[in-house]
Amino acid sequence: MTVSARTLALSVFFLCLAPTVAQAQDAAAAPVQALDDGLLSIMKGGKALGFAGRSAKIGPVVDRVFDLPLMTRLAVGPAWTALAPADKDAVTAAFRRMTIAQYAENFDGFTGESFTIDPKAEVRAGDRLVRTMLKSPKNDPVALAYRLRQTGEQWKVIDVFYQNSISQLATRRSDFAAALAKGGAKGGAKALVAHLDQLSAKAAH
């Protein structure tokens, strides 16, 4: 008797709790959904949109979904603090251009791919982790996880994990390190911007 009363009380408690939890999860999953929708839309637009068309379409989505300034800082790492403010702005802008250009280049056609998003976002040291799967008719599914951080009211993506093991930002930090080190505190940022713009230009063909 007591047990069932307690069970009932607990159930009621958890039922009351459920909607709040669900809402919080949705908040972190929504940007990921927006990104996946945006990518599907430029994939379906494909060649007809052209590189410029796809960039114009995915650009605002990237701006909304990713915390690009934070991602730039994380990718540059400790060297960031030594950069002049103008260099910081230039690197952030170049990082943004490259991100958009590479999405526009890579997502240029549709062959039946679909994304599924795990509605349960995991909590990780104040951040949220949203797991997704990319399914395509011809290939094995690919696990992609997004780490999101709340800035103000919004959850924004700060890192992407490939197959739950490879962090995009850890890879980028490794990728950027030599260019930054070679140029020193002053030349490093300029060298990096030049490299990033080269990559953007290459994406545009």
Place this chain on the structure above:
Amino acid sequence: MSVTFVAKLWSGVAAAALLTVPNVAAAQAVARPLVVTPSPAARGLSKASPPPRARHSTGDPIEGVNRAFYSINTVLDRLLFRPLAFTFKTAVPKPIRVGLRHVFLNLNEPVVFLNDMLQLRPKRAARTAARFVINSTLGVGGVLDIAKLEKLDIPHRNNGFGDTLGRYGVGPGPYFYFPLSGPTDLRDIIGGQADGIVLPLAVGDPFNRTEYLLSRAVLTGLDQRVEADADLNALLGSAVDPYATLRSVYLQNRAAEIAEIRHGSAGASALDDPLADPEAPVAGARAKDAFDSTPQDPEPVAPPALTTPSP
């Protein structure tokens, strides 16, 4: 398009998985490098010397040599390996290429089984054994991967002595890049050697013959080069520093594989972002080994919401 698509996802890190050949195993250098940069005193620098600057990245003590090998490989690959691999692709029909791939994969299952057992994973070992038996018989000597099919659902899972060493706490040691065979680390070199002698010791002929070893190396090498092409292009084509990008991807991938063996499949350690925000007030200041610290939120932490329990 579809193969490349996967690779291109976030500018294509898929290459790591493809480059991690079954016999080539291991890495966690990012977290726990075996090699420490010597202090200025140890290097015999005089007082007048400029402050010591790391000449290599963490976990990559012979970076200069590795980069030289990487450059050599890039040239050789463009002139020789890639054209050869694509000639192989055109000359040999796909069913034969896939069949060969399956045969060599199947012949490695006893090594996988052995390591499943050494890692005290009997269930996994049983599945590996079942896979080997099914594919060796119904799969006509391993040509067909019957066990992978949906009804049986026993796909191939890599395992090797490099993983076993990692399972029992051996770190990755220094990173190496070799022309032809690509990225690896000390633990994986040792593990790969051990993997390589299992069949020659246990079975002997023909697995100990040079003809067998050479043809296996050539055939799997060409096949892997073809299969990895799209991913490699996507990964390295989007990199500022392709050498460092490949190293990072290799080490992260191996670290995650070892973490999974040691701590289960949650992948928690890999997903805990190893980066710190350089602008974060306190942690950023001491972000020297940023790779193993959890990022600090630059935003002030919001006070926890007051909970008013309803009666």
